[in-house]
Amino acid sequence: MVIFKAAIPRRTFLRGVGATLALPVLDAMTPAFSAETTRPTRMAFMQTPNGIFNLNGEWTPKAVGANWELTRTLEPLAAFKDRMLVISGLDNQQAAGLTGEIGGDHPRACTAWLTGTHAKMTSGADLHAGISVDQIAAKEFGKETQLASLEIGLEAPEIVGACESAYGCAYYDTISWRNETTPLPMENRPRALFERLFGDAGTDPKLRLAIRQEDRSILDAIGVDVKRLRLRVGGQDRSKIDQYLDAIRDVERRMQLAEKQGHQEITIGTPTGAPEVFSDYYKLMADLMVLAWQTDMTRVITFQMGHEMSGRAYPELGFGDAHHPCTHHQGDKEKQEKTTKINILHTKMLAYYLGRLRDTADGDGSLLDHSMILYGAGLSDANLHLYTDLSLLLVAGGVGGIKGGQHVRYANRTPMANLLLTMLDKAKVPYVEKLGDSTGRLDLPSV
Structure with a gap:
């Protein structure tokens, strides 16, 4: 369960069985983080x-x-x-x-x-x-x-x-x-990357595999928290949340389709579970x-x-x-x-x-x-x-x-x-004097 205070913390996660989802930037988060001038x-x-x-x-x-x-x-x-x-x-x-x-x-x-x-x-x-x-x-x-x-x-x-x-x-x-x-x-491997971003490593791997084999979505496990979150934010944030979750589900569907086709011949260098094309x-x-x-x-x-x-x-x-x-x-x-x-x-x-x-x-x-x-x-x-x-x-x-x-x-x-x-x-990385065979900086066109 996610408990919200006056503002939603930037590092809020939606958690469920086999899933840990970070949130995109929302207007309901701290004003300092949401401001354009502070975008990373x-x-x-x-x-x-x-x-x-x-x-x-x-x-x-x-x-x-x-x-x-x-x-x-x-x-x-x-x-x-x-x-x-x-x-x-x-x-x-x-x-x-x-x-x-x-x-x-x-x-x-x-x-x-x-x-x-x-x-x-x-x-x-x-x-x-x-x-x-x-x-x-x-x-x-x-x-x-x-x-x-x-x-x-x-x-x-x-x-x-x-x-x-x-x-x-x-x-x-x-x-x-x-x-x-x-x-x-x-x-x-698309699935491995997906799990790294959104999977819950503390969950039994067999359970996560069962969810995939049943064509279920990791979003099913966080439905209650999503509903609660939607009640706490404005219309623009709800739209952002919907687009974000739709994008995750779309990626899931494409991975599931590729995994079902995994028995077919695939291009050399393409891992099992990745689209052939x-x-x-x-x-x-x-x-x-x-x-x-x-x-x-x-x-x-x-x-x-x-x-x-x-x-x-x-x-x-x-x-x-x-x-x-x-x-x-x-x-x-x-x-x-x-x-x-x-x-x-x-x-x-x-x-x-x-x-x-x-x-x-x-x-x-x-x-x-x-x-x-x-x-x-x-x-x-x-x-x-x-x-x-x-x-x-x-x-x-x-x-x-x-x-x-x-x-x-x-x-x-x-x-x-x-x-x-x-x-x-x-990118405002602290000054680095030299990298490899560098001899200085470039004068890039500036606004």
Whole structure:
């Protein structure tokens, strides 16, 4: 049972058998928390694998500044152009091989993307890189949330051992590092992520399983508290509560449907219980990420669209070729076109996520208004394994006074880590002098 005083505490939970639900921000909560000026900043770092094809300007706009036009791969993001910074010229130099290192461009690029450090060539337990930017933010923002961060991916962890040359699979499996020796696993199972956000770990697992098998909802267990809550809040808050609970139930239904179809053949890398079609899988995980931010369960998310060297195929695009082989096109126009179509599908999915954030209320604005989202890849040209002039996109909402609607180009050989430090500053994380191979801060367009 939930007992309310004059104002509803921010950290109020609705609890029932097998369920623990945090509430979204309501007007009935403390005025200081509900005020727009006090809304917390959220940060997401989203990596797509195998570079982004840009040989013919598929990604990078021709014009610099405000008068740029959306390119073919960026076109799905048209609704968010005024919030976007397309960033060119930055390098992922720590992806470069050192003397004596053979191969390993993919794992080094993946690891260096958020750490700015060089991955040690090893397939054993002596992994070594550096703390990633998300974990620096998580140390600060995690003081106020139940979960310091969430690490989410759309492919299963690879087997233990070497995946390319002498580099361990762990370098592919994550973009998040707690410290120099601790890579954080990416959760790719929708049900496990749902349980982490809304399940009651103190409940008998067999009971929670029985609830799922009967197609029951965790919302059934909190019905009395929901009715009591609705009597204590105004009409606008009741609408927020209804939308929030509807979103949870929608996610449940989609998971239950996927779990029923679990006996069918599914795409390689897709866990049992996840939708077979990539876009459905992505949207399910994206909706869970939105719920995590809506309830302030966490403020920091890393998201891996797929592992480096991802062999995922996208039959919904009309062809069955795996992603990684397509990127090694060797000038083959057909493979280039297939790679571009995959990249466009990925930006369409990003647009879905941004749209969900835009449409989710947060104080006097939306979740998107209070978020900073970085999207891109650790390699530029995957055919040649280049790590210079990366394709990067920053969606900043209204965070940090950043002015969107711009294409910014920085001097050649500027480390990407400079952008990461600048993002921390804009998010008001206490000053960090250096991250990986950073050499300073970037001058981002400001309002």
